[in-house]
C-alpha cells in the first residue's frame with residue numbers, strides 16, 4: 612500500500628465544495644489537546660465567528676463534531692419529545708430526512724408537501740398550523756440542495772411564531788452562500804455544515820439554539836435519547852468558561868480548518884460572500900442560457916449556490932459527467948429521485964464560487980456537447 616494522493620479536482624457538485632488552500636494549511640498544523648488552553652481559546656473564537664456567520668447573539672452557537680446530518684439530528688433529538696406534533700415541510704430529499712428524525716424520536720410528523728423544484732408553500736403551512744393547533748414545531752429546509760430551491764425562511768418563521776411553534780431550519784447549503792439572519796428572522800434552532808458555502812472540509816456541523824429552543828430543551832419530561840448529541844452534556848465541553856469537561860475528543864485539526872474558514876469569511880464580509888455567490892450564479896446562468904440550457908427552478912426561488920439545470924435532449928448525461936471528471940477534473944452533480952437523468956446540479960459554493968470555475972464549467976460543457 613502507498614500514500615493516497617487524491618487527484619486535484621474542481622468541485623462544482625452539491626458538496627463538498629473546494630476547500631481553500633489556507634484552510635488545508637491550517638489543518639496541517641500540529642494537533643494539540645482538546646482541553647489545551649490554547650485550543651479552548653480557539654474554540655471561543657470559533658463560536659463567536661459562527662454567531663457572525665449566523666447573524667445571531669445566541670449563546671448556544673457551536674460546531675457539532677460530525678457532518679450536517681448530525682446537526683439535523685441534534686436539533687430534532689433535543690427538541691422533539693415522544694408525542695410531539697411536528698409540521699415537516701418536504702420539497703426535496705432533506706425534508707424527508709427531517710420526517711425520519713421526527714418519527715424515530717416518537718414524534719408525530721404532519722407533512723406539508725410541495726413539488727420538487729418549488730419552494731415551501733406559506734399557505735399550506737398556514738393551513739397545517741390551523742388544522743393542528745397542538746403542533747409544537749415547524750421544520751423546513753431553507754436551501755434544498757436536491758433541487759436548488761430557496762424557501763422564505765423569514766416568512767415561515769414569523770408564521771410559526773404566530774402559532775406558538777418553534778422552528779427548526781436546515782441551513783446546510785444556505786450558510787454563507789445566501790442571505791440568512793437567524794435573530795432578525797426569529798429562527799429558533801438551526802444547523803449547517805462546513806463543506807458547502809464555508810469552504811471547509813466535511814465533518815463539522817455548526818448549530819445555534821435561541822432562548823425559546825433552550826427553554827423547550829430544559830423543560831423536557833424525558834431525557835434526550837442520544838447520549839452523544841444531548842446538548843445538556845455537550846455544553847459541558849463547548850459552554851463558556853474555563854471549567855470545560857471532557858465530553859468527547861473534538862476533531863482538533865478539522866476545527867482548525869473551520870476556524871480558518873471563518874477568519875476568511877470575516878475578512879471577506881458576510882454580505883460580500885452572499886454577493887459573490889450571486890455574481891457567479893449570474894455568470895453561470897448567462898453561459899448556460901447561451902447554450903440553450905435552462906433552469907428547473909423559477910427565477911425568484913433560485914439558489915445562487917446550487918444550480919439545477921435541464922439536460923439537453925438526447926444526451927447521455929452520465930457520460931458527460933464522466934468526461935467532465937476525467938478530461939477536465941471537474942465534478943458536477945447528478946439529479947436525485949424523479950429528477951435523476953433529467954437535470955444536473957451545478958454547485959457554486961464557498962471557494963468553488965469563483966469566476967474561473969464558472970468559465971471552466973461553461974467551456975467544458977460547450978466542448979463536450981459540441982456547441983459552437
Ligand SMILES: *Cc1c(COP(=O)(O)O)cnc(C)c1O
Pocket residue numbers: 626678679680681705752754755756757781782783784804813814
Ligand atoms: C448536505 C446537506 C445535508 C447533510 O449534510 P452532511 O454533511 O452530508 O451530513 C443536510 N441538508 C442539506 C440541505 C444539505 O445540503
